[in-house]
Amino acid sequence: MANRHAAPHRKRKSKRKERPLLGTALVLCFCTLAFVFAGFLWQEALRTSTQVPERQTGSDDDFRPQVGDPPYRVAIDAGHGGSDPGARGVVEEKDVTAATASALLQWLEQDSNYIPLQTRESFDVTATPAERAAAARAQAPQLLLSVHANSAANGSTAAGFECYPSVPGRTWHAESFYFARLLASGMQAAGASLRGRGGVRYIYYLENDQKQLVESTHTEVRAERSFTLLEDVDCPAVLAEQCFVTSAEDVERFGSEEGCRKVARIYYEAVCAYFGTQPLPE
Template identity: 70%
Template sequence: MAKHSVQRKRKKTSNGFSFGSAVVLVLCFIGVSFGLYLWQAAFSIGQTTPTVDDDDFRPTIGEPPYRIVIDAGHGGSDPGARGVVQESEMTAATAEALNAWLERDPNYIPLTTRESYDSTAKPAERAAAANAQDPDLLLSVHGNSAPEGSSAAGFECYPAVPGRAYHQESYYFAKQLAKAMQAAGASLRGRGGIRYIYYQGEVKQLVESSHKEVRVERSFTILEDVNCPAVLAEQCFVTSDTDVAQFGSEDGCKRTARAYYEAICAYFETTPLPEE
């Protein structure tokens, strides 16, 4: 009897040791896992890497017709840059030709940001006018300029900057614009024709699109204030004879409008109407 009692006691002691060890191991595992989680969370604070990389992102587009705002930069009492052509005249001609393509295509409803190209409206007013029309996309058409004697030329565009609600959609649209303009014969400035603009007071800072950090400075007002994906395009340098001949003259504006139209179609995955 004594022998059996000892055996039972040893068996009980052995089982108690195994259970306790398991509990300790589980608690250690939980502690280490929680520690790693806290470390990862602390490390990620302030990081700006998007959930989906910009180069892999695809927008959710819904069903047509799509409401497209074409904002002709400057106009009225604001002529914009002056050179071989006047910027406001070039943007108006390009916007008119682009709207003609969109009006013919049943997949799109073209919208504008003011009553006429001759009327004056500040960027904030144009953004408000766009928002009132519930747009799916906005393209603001502009022209670039350089000091006398400069040989600057080429296309560049500015999507909504990182950290904004529609940054990834805007960046995706910018890629379609740059691709279409390159196919039309334009040289691309910067990193694939896509850059960001920030204002530090009255000073404008240009940043290449490889800089993904979120910044507090505002970009172009039309991009900041509109409630949809938006890109501002500088289609050519109005101070360059060669650039204007290709993309700023009467025929050049039509060529650019066609490229913009094809970029819009690429964004919404529709088939462009055939060229005449």
């Protein structure tokens, strides 16, 4: 009788010993998985924090374009012209762009560090943006500046400077953005108000051929095209809107004959800063 009762008692005691061991194993397994998962999260966080956003690549103060040795080939495009007056207001846009481009080309012609290029033979010649872009590309420029002036609806008090570099995702975006900042900085120093975030913005053409303006903080790569003069030249390129022809005050400061000469000097100094040369004295 004693032996029959002893065996079942030993089995129950053995089962009670197995349960703590099983619980310990589960805890250890859970801790191991938690440790591995935490390590994965840490690595992902470290990888993400060390990635450089595209805007920082183009706008970081340490960025400098690789320019090689002079002389540098710089293309100057005067917007509109010929039978295309562009925007109309106190003055016509084509007169502002021609006067500014002419004065800028004179500075570049005097400076042995530069070979000035034009997108057409004369400012009186009518040429589409595509034709001017093709003419510029054929001359293999190392930098292009397209000069324009802005306008606003009747009654608007809009004024100020803004410029448009090649958009994110394009080959020369970083260099274009760098040059755009130099242009905006020079205009601001001369007393111009900067539109948007620091005077640098992007333009995209939507499917209905409507233009969409976005600030330079929008660094996502988009499929839509920007200005033809930015897209169809194989070099850093910026389109500058130096003043509003619909603002008498803006025109007086930056769109009159004297104002255009002032802006041309600002543009020339920005070109020199881009390539790292010393500007000629005024």
